[in-house]
Amino acid sequence: MAFSFIFSVISHFALNLPKYRFFVTYLQTIWDLLFVTVLLLFTGGILSPYSFLYLISIMNAGVVLGRKEALYTASLCGILYGAIIDFHYFGLLSGIGLNRDDALQMGASHIFYTIFLNLIGFYLTAFITGYLYERARESEEALRDKTIDYEELHRLSMTIVSNVVSGLLTITPTGNIRVFNRYAEELTGICQDEVYDAPLDLVFPAIAGDILNLNDVATREFEYIAQNGDTLILGYNAVPFTDLNGDPAGIIINFKDLTDVKKMESDLKRADRLAVLGEISARMAHEIRNPLAAMSGSVQLLSEQGSISDNDRRLLAIVLREADRLNTLITEFLAYARPASPCKERIELRSFIEDMTMLISADKRFMRISINNLVPEHFTLQADNNQLKQVMINLLHNSADAMPNGGRVELEARYQLSGAEEFQKLPVAVIAVSDNGAGIAPGTADHLFEPFWTTKPDGTGLGLAIIYRIIEAHGGTISSESLPEGGCRFTIKLPV
Numbered sequence: 474m475a476f477s478f479i480f481s482v483i484s485h486f487a488l489n490l491p492k493y494r495f496f497v498t499y500l501q502t503i504w505d506l507l508f509v510t511v512l513l514l515f516t517g518g519i520l521s522p523y524s525f526l527y528l529i530s531i532m533n534a535g536v537v538l539g540r541k542e543a544l545y546t547a548s549l550c551g552i553l554y555g556a557i558i559d560f561h562y563f564g565l566l567s568g569i570g571l572n573r574d575d576a577l578q579m580g581a582s583h584i585f586y587t588i589f590l591n592l593i594g595f596y597l598t599a600f601i602t603g604y605l606y607e608r609a610r611e612s613e614e615a616l617r618d619k620t621i622d623y624e625e626l627h628r629l630s631m632t633i634v635s636n637v638v639s640g641l642l643t644i645t646p647t648g649n650i651r652v653f654n655r656y657a658e659e660l661t662g663i664c665q666d667e668v669y670d671a672p673l674d675l676v677f678p679a680i681a682g683d684i685l686n687l688n689d690v691a692t693r694e695f696e697y698i699a700q701n702g703d704t705l706i707l708g709y710n711a712v713p714f715t716d717l718n719g720d721p722a723g724i725i726i727n728f729k730d731l732t733d734v735k736k737m738e739s740d741l742k743r744a745d746r747l748a749v750l751g752e753i754s755a756r757m758a759h760e761i762r763n764p765l766a767a768m769s770g771s772v773q774l775l776s777e778q779g780s781i782s783d784n785d786r787r788l789l790a791i792v793l794r795e796a797d798r799l800n801t802l803i804t805e806f807l808a809y810a811r812p813a814s815p816c817k818e819r820i821e822l823r824s825f826i827e828d829m830t831m832l833i834s835a836d837k838r839f840m841r842i843s844i845n846n847l848v849p850e851h852f853t854l855q856a857d858n859n860q861l862k863q864v865m866i867n868l869l870h871n872s873a874d875a876m877p878n879g880g881r882v883e884l885e886a887r888y889q890l891s892g893a894e895e896f897q898k899l900p901v902a903v904i905a906v907s908d909n910g911a912g913i914a915p916g917t918a919d920h921l922f923e924p925f926w927t928t929k930p931d932g933t934g935l936g937l938a939i940i941y942r943i944i945e946a947h948g949g950t951i952s953s954e955s956l957p958e959g960g961c962r963f964t965i966k967l968p969v
Contacts (some may be wrong), residue, residue: 498537502546505530518561518571519579524554524591531598537611540603545601551592555806558588611906640707640728646721648673648685660730662700680709684724687711694731705732730949743923761803769796815857816945822886822904823848825858829865841879848886854902854967860943866934870961875910875961883907888969900969901949909960913953921953 484501507908509526516523527550528770535543560566564573640657644650649672653665661676674681677786679695691711699705709728716722775781776789780952826846865884872882885905913921922941949967956962 495538498534501535502530502542505533506546506549506553511558513554513557514566514569514571517575518566519558519576519584519587522557527554527591528598531595532602535599535602535606539606540599543599543603544596544668547595550595554591554595555588558584573748598901615905626731640709640726642728643723644673644684644726645723648681650676651723657728660699660705680726684711684726687713687724689713705730706735707731722951748858765796765799765803769793769800772796792906815860815943816855817855817947819853820856820858820861822854822902823850825861826865826884829862829869833866836873842873843881844869844874845881845883847883848904849878852886852902854969856947856967857943860947864940864943865906866966867940871936872908872910875908880909880960901966902969904965904967905962906965907956907960907962909956909958912955912959913961922951 481501484497506527509523509530511522512526513521531543531546531550534546558576559568561571562573562576562581567573578585637654638656640660641652641654642650642657643652650668651669651670653663653668658664663676668676672681673684677697677698680693683691683693692708693711694706694708697707698703707728708731709726711724711726713724714722772789772792776786776793781789823846826848830844830846869882872880883906884896887903887908889899889903892899922937941951944965944967947967949965951963951965953961953963
């Protein structure tokens, strides 16, 4: 019995090794049958009450090995048990202390029924155990397949949710956040762990009230203040969803940053307005220029006559001066309305700015202004030389006008990648012109690049508008911003 116990313990640990599992199970089953057989021989043979232990060996074979092995084991148990009973009945086991008289007292019919009933029990146990084993194995395989499918679907859904190029979050009917994907984390700067089960108004207070009362699909926009202080325009779709019973389970919110899209729409609308205005105005400018030239020539001829009094001569001089001013305005407007196509060439920006600085050094407006050229050496770009010079001179003039008491202008340049998607990013040249003047008034920024809009008493309102058209013709962009320390910065981006 001690050896049997030790052998069973070793078999228990050996079953964890897949390579030896079946071998150890067969060996354990055979050993159990031998153990029960010897136990019957030493506990009275036909009179032993331990014949039921064969059933445990049969169940063990059925559970571990299967239905066929259970039937084999039941057959082997029947053979061993029948042999013990027969040998006992015919006196072949008297040598080990099993008296034949005990078997004869029971009678042949009783022995037959004992063997028969045990065989029935053996095979019923084998059949039921094997049947249960097959059902358990089928259920286990089905459960394993379902588990694999659910795990695959879970991984697939989590991958889609994490990598979709828009924000995705779900909330419970009470407004607590559950799902918060990677786009949402990057946009808000808050990770999933921080917002899990937190109320929606902690992240998006502007929409929390509307979302909780939502009964149908909604598509709206709202403003969101980012962590860096920028105001973003977010568009979202909100859809309620239900559980298996049809009860409300929460709301799915899909949102995206529309700030750049809205800016692009605004730029396109302005470009359309300017295109129409430019086309009509260019025709009007030509029509105005011709009679203006005739009027200017006539006044010039009149002023050259000697019979005109001094007062009339002064009046004619005023007419000529204003005619020249009007002609200059029309010339600038034509340059804005119909800009020449840029003839691009390779420009080394640092030396280009140095030459331009020397050109404007004689201007009185720059007497008390220091111009710092911070452009790196050998920084090159492709642009029209004359048009780029016009852009830079106009920007420097604006900086000088913003600093009548003197100040500092800095010109910087760098390369950066720009594009909507990571794989579409292209290098652009970024040129920044900064000053420490009065800055840009809040209501001025939206009108800076519109024609005929100016804050200068004697300005035409076409300087920045012409700059905008030139940069646009180069395929670039220009923007302005006020600096926290004072002053403003104009940023030009040109494709490399």
